[in-house]
Amino acid sequence: MGEFELIARYFTRPLPPGGGVALGVGDDCALLAPRPGMQLAVSSDMLVEGRHFFADVYPAHLGHKALAVNLSDLAACGARPLGFMLALALPRMDEVWLEGFARGLLALADAHHCPLVGGDTTAGPLTICVTVFGEVPAGGALLRSGARPGDDIWVSGTPGLARLALDALRGQLHLDASALAVLRRRLEQPEPRVALGQALAGCASSAIDVSDGLLGDLGHILRASGVGARVEADAAAALIGGCEPLAGLAEALGQELLLRCVLSGGDDYELLFTAEAQARSAVQSAARACGVPVTRIGRIEAQPGLRLVDAQGAAVEGRFPGFDHFA
Amino acid sequence: MGEFELIARYFTRPLPPGGGVALGVGDDCALLAPRPGMQLAVSSDMLVEGRHFFADVYPAHLGHKALAVNLSDLAACGARPLGFMLALALPRMDEVWLEGFARGLLALADAHHCPLVGGDTTAGPLTICVTVFGEVPAGGALLRSGARPGDDIWVSGTPGLARLALDALRGQLHLDASALAVLRRRLEQPEPRVALGQALAGCASSAIDVSDGLLGDLGHILRASGVGARVEADAAAALIGGCEPLAGLAEALGQELLLRCVLSGGDDYELLFTAEAQARSAVQSAARACGVPVTRIGRIEAQPGLRLVDAQGAAVEGRFPGFDHFA
Known part of the structure; x- marks a missing residue:
């Protein structure tokens, strides 16, 4: 099967009507037609076998994740997805793999009305590069640079679960099968917070998606905004305990491990964002409307640096990757 | 050096003022702001070491080519470049390589006012994925599907030179050093026909860039337009003879090799396009304004299929990859 037949068989589908794609x-x-007054938000991520995924990952999960990590970047800007490009290097023509990969990829694309509009395929070491396009009202994108002293720091869902899953898959942690299944889904099939990002565009002051770890990604907001922050360790560690299917697990794992996973684990694709204190109810309403829990975990401060504190405001000791740079 | 420092050091530059990029x-x-009434043209190409380039290619040439092949897709649509994303997998941190790669890449970007607006870097087998963005008036893009019976078939510059260079580098052809230098530049540093593409948007009926070989790429136009074509072998073979620095070379190489290179050689990134016969002077004016020669090499016909003929209209025998499928 040549490149053109491969594209036709697995990746070509009719465009959804009424979207922002004029030619797929x-x-x-491809030709995109954002609505008048809209800017185009674009993001690109490259996934490499052995680094971003295990060779034995389900192809459908990999297809899902390759698009999810990009949709998550749109979410962090508050953009509505329009479409995406796929560039794919394949070591060999493997129809079973391709069928599964395309199925996972296009199912998530359908769920977010984000059609595949073009791309490239070639022979080579398994490498997936997705570039995603979205639209956002001119001047209305959520940026990393908008955090101001006094703003609350919020996070969606439960960051840290992907890292727990990774530790378990690496054999560094023992979990029963049902807990592992829940966690593994978070690692392999993250749900990008696309609706939440758009809902927050009116009430958040800054946002980023948690891909490298919460503290490291918060550091990007702090640098871009020229501010510092105080993060409450108990509120952060409680996130996993508050996650229903894992409630029993949290105690067994211990606070230090939980804290490390929540603060330094990557690959969660939750949204980390800031909002003025007076926007609390607006944030909660936006989150409820999207069915995604959000939790306040700290506050932006004028003093540069990142301070991790306990309930009494005392510094919490510990080594958390992504943290030391900002202490 | 981490990912963020790498990006900052080699790839971050101030955005040109007045462009279509709101955030880089x-x-x-990144945020793109196409002008009102414009559609966004997007294209992605992935280059893999050992397949699209030799491991010992000059990094600056590779940087140039990685962007050039994408700008060429914009050219084929008649779009004006706005910016591009770079996703890069690198086997190791090699600052000499990165400096050269960025230099070649950004020099071509500057020449086309097409700034780098974002991307991704990761460890992995050397793989380069560029996604380019351009703007084109809504409804005004050059498409593959617009060719009509009676239209002339035109090609810019001299397709076939990149293939001659490849044959020489593979030792299948002996060339003196000065001829090889000319040809090698065409293979490694192709000049995307960006200005010509925009100039043709008003007078051509269809266009494609010659990446897979002239006949194969013409086949894409024929299929998309539901037409056939007659290509004049002598006119095609004369292209290389008409290329000044190689005039002495053409005779020595022989008509059959020339024809094979022109018709089946890929990687040239010339524009292959069609236009009504009455647009001949408009096409010539557009080409002159851009300083790019264009040559008529055949005609679109209603009868499906692709016919290669001599000056008397008789079928030319020979095996040309990309041709047999359409005979």
Whole structure:
């Protein structure tokens, strides 16, 4: 099967009507038509076998994740997805793999009304590069640079679960099968917070998605905004305990491990964002409307640096990757 | 050096003023602001070491080519470049390589006012994925599907030179050093026909860039337009003879090799396009304004299929990859 047949068989589908795509797969370029007054948000992520995924991952999960990590970048800007490009290097023509990969990829694309509009396929070491396009009202994108002293720091869902899953898959942690299944889904099939990002565009002051770890990603907001922050360790560690299917697990794992996973684990694709204190009810309403829990875990401060504190405001000791740079 | 420092050191530059980029490198997404009434043209190409380039290629040439092949897709749509994303997998941190790669990449970007707006870097087998963005008036893009019976078939510059260079580098062809230098530049540093593409948007009926070989790429136009074509072998073979620095070379190489290179050689990134016969002077004016020669090499016909003919209209025998499928 040649490149063109491969694209036709696995990746070409009719465009959804009424979307922002004027021309999809099959010409030299795809043509996007954002609505008047909209800017185009674009993001690109490259996934490499052995680094971003295990060789034995389910192809459908990999297809899902390759798009999810990009949709998550749109979410962090508050953008509505329009479409995406897929560039794929494949070591060999493996139809079973391709069928599964395309199924996972396109199922998530359908769920977010984000059609595949073009791309490239070639022979090579398994590498997946997705570039995603979304639209956002001009001047209305959520940026990393908007956090101000006094703003609350919020996070969606339960960051840290992907890292727990990774530790378990690496054999560094023992979990029973049902807990592992829940966690593994978070690692392999993260749900990008696309609706939440759009809902927050009116009430949050800054946002980023948690891909490298909560503290490291918060550091990006602090640098871009020229501010510091105080993060409450108990509130952060309680996130996993508050996650229903894992309630029994939290105590057994211990506070230090939980804290390390929540603060330094990557690959969660939750949204970390800031909002003025007076926007608390607006944030809660936006989150409820999207069915995604959000939790306040700290506050932006004028003093540069990142301080991890206990309930009494005393510094919490410990080594958390992503943290030391900002202490 | 981490990912963030790498991006800052080699790839972050101030955005040119007045362009279509509202936000460049450094947030979750870049923000593009096409002008009112414009559509966004997007294209992605992935280059893999050992397949698209030799491991010993000059990094600056590789940087140039990685962007050039994408700008060429914009050219084929008649789009004006706005910016591009770079996703890069690197086997190791090699500052000499990165400096050269970035230099070649950004020099071509500057020449086309097409800034780097974002991307991704990771460890992995050397793989380069560029996604380029351009703007084109809504409804005004050059497509593959617009060719009509009676249209002339035109090609810019001299397709076939990249293939001659490849044959020489593989030792299948002996060339003196000065001829090889000319040809090698065409293979490693192709000049995307960006200005010509925009100039042709008003007078051509269809276009594609010659990446897979002239006949194969013409086949894409024929299929998309539901037409056939007649290509004049003498006109095609004369292209290389008409290329000044190689004039002495053409005779020595022989008509059959020339024809094979022109018709089946890929990697040239010339524009292959069609236009109504009455647009001949408009096409010539557009080409002159851009300083790029264009040559008529055949005609679109209603009868499906692709016919290669001599000056008397008789079928030319020979095996040309990309041709047999359409005979």
